[in-house]
Each structure stands twice: as C-alpha cells, then as structure tokens.
Amino acid sequence: MSQMLFNLEEATDTNRPALPDFRWIVVNSSGGKDSQTCLRNVVRECDRLGVPRKRIVVSHQDLGEMEWPGTRELVERQAACYGLSVRISRYRDRTGGEPSLLDYVRRRGMWPSSQQRYCTSEFKRGPGGRVLTELHRLAPGRILNVYGFRAEESPARARRHTFVRNQRFSSTARDVWDWLPIHEWSDAQVWADIRASGVPYHPAYDLGMPRLSCCFCIFAPRSALLVSARANPALLDRYCQVEEDIGHTFQNGCSLQEIRHAVQTGEQPAELHGSWNM
Numbered sequence: 001m002s003q004m005l006f007n008l009e010e011a012t013d014t015n016r017p018a019l020p021d022f023r024w025i026v027v028n029s030s031g032g033k034d035s036q037t038c039l040r041n042v043v044r045e046c047d048r049l050g051v052p053r054k055r056i057v058v059s060h061q062d063l064g065e066m067e068w069p070g071t072r073e074l075v076e077r078q079a080a081c082y083g084l085s086v087r088i089s090r091y092r093d094r095t096g097g098e099p100s101l102l103d104y105v106r107r108r109g110m111w112p113s114s115q116q117r118y119c120t121s122e123f124k125r126g127p128g129g130r131v132l133t134e135l136h137r138l139a140p141g142r143i144l145n146v147y148g149f150r151a152e153e154s155p156a157r158a159r160r161h162t163f164v165r166n167q168r169f170s171s172t173a174r175d176v177w178d179w180l181p182i183h184e185w186s187d188a189q190v191w192a193d194i195r196a197s198g199v200p201y202h203p204a205y206d207l208g209m210p211r212l213s214c215c216f217c218i219f220a221p222r223s224a225l226l227v228s229a230r231a232n233p234a235l236l237d238r239y240c241q242v243e244e245d246i247g248h249t250f251q252n253g254c255s256l257q258e259i260r261h262a263v264q265t266g267e268q269p270a271e272l273h274g275s276w277n278m
Helices: 033-049 071-080 101-108 118-138 187-197 203-207 222-231 233-246 256-264
Strands: 024-028 056-061 085-089 143-146 163-165 176-179
Touching: 024 033, 024 118, 033 056, 033 071, 033 187, 056 071, 056 118, 071 085, 085 118, 101 118, 101 233, 118 143, 203 222, 222 233, 222 256, 233 256
Parallel strands: 024 056, 024 143, 056 085, 143 176
Antiparallel strands: 163 176
C-alpha cells in the first residue's frame, strides 16, 4: 500500500484489546467472507465480556456499481442478524459530489496501482474515517477499528500487527486502535465458521471468486477477472471503454479488453486461490 493503515512503531505487546475499554467497536465490512466471520467473532467476544451490542457498529464503504451487486444489502442483512446498526459511507469530492471510481479514474487518466492505491485511500479509508469522526462526535471515547484482514491473503497482510494504535485517525482528542481478530485464521476455518453461523454470504463465492472486493480489482489474478467478466458483462464494457479512452491498461501487462476477448473466445478460469498481489 502507498500509505499504511498501521504505524508499526505503535504495535503493542499483546494482540488482543480489552474490549470493555472501548466506547465504539467499529467493524469494517466489505460484505465478504472474512468481514462476516470477523463480525461474528467480535459479537461473540463482546457478548462473552458483557460489552453491549449497541457499542458495535458495522461500517461499509459503498463503492456503488463498482462492487458486486447486492453487497450493500448483504452487509445490512449480516448486521441485522446480530441486531447491529450500519453506517454507510461513500467517497466525496471537494464539492460534496459522489463520483464513482470509474469517474475518478477517467479524471486522473490512470488506473490505481500498488504504488498509487487511491482506490483504497480515497474510496475506503477516507469514507471510513468519516464514520469514526461521526461516532466520536456522537459519544466521545476510545474507538476500536476492526478489520477482517488475514495473513493468508497476501505477504503484505501477513506482516501486519494484529493490534496497533492508528496514528492516522488518532489525535490529542481521539484515540483509535486497529484490531485484526482473525488474522491467523485459515480459509477453511473461515468457511467452517460461516457454515456454523447460518449467516448469508455473497453468491459471488459460488461462482468461484476467492475474494469479494471491487468486481474488477487491480490486484486480482487473471482467473478472478475472467469469473467477474462473465458475471458482470455490462460493467466490464464500461471499464473497457474507460481503458480505451485514457490509453492506460487496467493492470500492467493485462488489459480488460483482453479479458473480454478471452471470455468471448471461451477461455475458462484456472483454479482460484485466496492469495492476491495486495
């Protein structure tokens, strides 16, 4: 990532927070399998410790048409299973408008990359930060910012500390900490937990997707792009048009126009795994 969520110098000696010490416990949810498993385990731990569920808030950064259809509604359904409130946020420009990621890409003339990961900073981190600000104004106190990141997902995520003070969102008046409660979980453990929970998961997984993020992610392997292209042909056409208009390929060495052609000629996705180049 171009800008780390965590300040490694602020890592603690323990990887588990004292949940009763936090006024707000904000579980960031993409609607994906790791987010819903993370949420279930946060709720279970809060219940065990007697932390009221009204302190738990689900935060979803809505990407609109760029994310898989039904994602926002699924996040709300998953939260409702535990009686939790949901905060939905979106990217806003300086005029207060809410352009889509494709609008943003067209204006910049380049797709995001590992060096310029503005899809995360502008469309996820920024809106998510607004939620923390709103909650702190509503009821000041320490905030625990929770993510479903797992070590298996990528080498970069494997290196993350599981409990650390968030320097970006903290200030003299606000104390924000990040926690990764399922960081060491395997993919198999996540799915076992989902099956045990009975909470609905996104149907994109049944199509073969190993992750739920943007329909077309700059870090996705070719096979994942093929699966998404088959499921989202109209959105793919829009991405291809932007790619053509700005003269910049979606990934280094891989254009979505090539992916569209591959789908049209019958190329089948190879076996997909959870580790992406994030």
